[in-house]
Amino acid sequence: MKAELDPASPLPASFKSLKVLVVDYESGNLRSVAKALEKAGVSPIISGDPKELALADAVILPGVGAGDSAMEALGRRGLVEPLRGFVASGRPFLGVCLGLQLLMESTEEGDAPCLGIIPGRVRRLPAGLKVPHMGWNLVELGGQHPVLKDVPNEAYFYFVHSYYVEPKEEQLTIGVTEYSLKFCSVLARDNILATQFHPEKSGYWGLKVYRNFVEHAALVAAGS
Amino acid sequence: MLTKRIIPCLDVKGGRVVKGVRFLDHRDAGDPVALAAFYDREGADELVFYDITASVEERGIMLDVASRTAEQVFIPLTVGGGLRTVDDMQRMLKAGADKVSINTAAVENPRLIEEGAHAFGSQCIVLGLDAMRVPESSPRRWRVRVRTGHGGGQETTLDAVEWAAKAVDLGAGEIVVNSMDSDGTQGGYDLELNRAISEAVSVPVVASGGAGKLEHLYDVIHQGKADAVLAASIFHFGTYSIRQAKEYLAQRGVPVRPL
Numbered sequence: 467m468k469a470e471l472d473p474a475s476p477l478p479a480s481f482k483s484l485k486v487l488v489v490d491y492e493s494g495n496l497r498s499v500a501k502a503l504e505k506a507g508v509s510p511i512i513s514g515d516p517k518e519l520a521l522a523d524a525v526i527l528p529g530v531g532a533g534d535s536a537m538e539a540l541g542r543r544g545l546v547e548p549l550r551g552f553v554a555s556g557r558p559f560l561g562v563c564l565g566l567q568l569l570m571e572s573t574e575e576g577d578a579p580c581l582g583i584i585p586g587r588v589r590r591l592p593a594g595l596k597v598p599h600m601g602w603n604l605v606e607l608g609g610q611h612p613v614l615k616d617v618p619n620e621a622y623f624y625f626v627h628s629y630y631v632e633p634k635e636e637q638l639t640i641g642v643t644e645y646s647l648k649f650c651s652v653l654a655r656d657n658i659l660a661t662q663f664h665p666e667k668s669g670y671w672g673l674k675v676y677r678n679f680v681e682h683a684a685l686v687a688a689g690s
Numbered sequence: 691m692l693t694k695r696i697i698p699c700l701d702v703k704g705g706r707v708v709k710g711v712r713f714l715d716h717r718d719a720g721d722p723v724a725l726a727a728f729y730d731r732e733g734a735d736e737l738v739f740y741d742i743t744a745s746v747e748e749r750g751i752m753l754d755v756a757s758r759t760a761e762q763v764f765i766p767l768t769v770g771g772g773l774r775t776v777d778d779m780q781r782m783l784k785a786g787a788d789k790v791s792i793n794t795a796a797v798e799n800p801r802l803i804e805e806g807a808h809a810f811g812s813q814c815i816v817l818g819l820d821a822m823r824v825p826e827s828s829p830r831r832w833r834v835r836v837r838t839g840h841g842g843g844q845e846t847t848l849d850a851v852e853w854a855a856k857a858v859d860l861g862a863g864e865i866v867v868n869s870m871d872s873d874g875t876q877g878g879y880d881l882e883l884n885r886a887i888s889e890a891v892s893v894p895v896v897a898s899g900g901a902g903k904l905e906h907l908y909d910v911i912h913q914g915k916a917d918a919v920l921a922a923s924i925f926h927f928g929t930y931s932i933r934q935a936k937e938y939l940a941q942r943g944v945p946v947r948p949l
Binding site: 495497498501502504505530531532595596597598599600601602603604622624625626627628644645666667668669672673 | 691693695760761764765766786812894917918
């Protein structure tokens, strides 16, 4: 099922100038995300500077940890409006784990509002389960997006989270995962693709997601 | 459905794997990065490096090992051994570890769990718990031991189940339960110990110590209620491959990530 080096095969030289920015707001696994992007063929910019964000061709919002302190950190760095602006510009955006949850309007994790880009809220996984939901779980894809190109409709990805998103518009959920309840593990809307799992920790198919994201970003950048 | 994880554990000393691994060619047999890449290809769900380096001077080497591993291996990596402060944890996480495991340092200073969880999130903080049975206890009890990297370690007055529960209250996101009675025997995990802890805490429990046969993995998942199994010798010595372990568990109805 796997072509060994596919996600890591060399990219065309034109991709070298692609500005893929990983948002640095002191929340978690930036290095893992950057390494996965390097494996996918680009040298990402890791930055928390709103000016750089505005100039990026594509943005990844990673994140582990607590939602309320993450929003606080984004606020402190003046990144809230620039992030909303970037997403509204139509350029490719990838949210990972907390980076998915922050897109919503509110979270049960704290009182601070989230980015409010996607209508809906973030809820805590129900009591009685082992939390965090940690490990490899099945993602059932029911929709398409360029960033999921060639990813099988059923594939395993690595999860670590205690909260999940509940978007108001059901059709935005294009991947679901079961952990006692079925929750949205992949959300897509136009230029946004966001995953509850960590593609940078999900082996082959995870790297494929990053590679697809980079290729998609290059196509969009070339067309604009 | 969430799958049960199979996690090979490598003991590393001064940047080299201790005991070595019998089925790789000799060039790579002691290189933790090469082994990590090998186990990743084999289908391991996560990896654990345990730094048993005694000297402080050599601790920095582990940062380099974690960093080089993170460049090549895209599954979760936990590093334990010798991490005594939040700064130690931060350096290891920045180097490329996804989780840090603390043991003796947490017993001596439980606030370390709290501070680590606050700084990096609970999902990064693994409590390593070494436990030994209290002879003739009924109901069965286990005591926590520390400094087990050097011989059998030292007994503490802590009850293993109570310590696990307390660590979770403080913010530990996962517990690796290592039975000092079973470790190295290849006679099976301590099922009672794992079950007692798994039922007492709300976070995932990783069973460690005693794997000798594939049946042991099944038993500690099924009867011991473990969420993941950690093993060293059976994989390193080539007794079983990760694939064989997964196929065996799948046949017995345990959800595993297929290869």
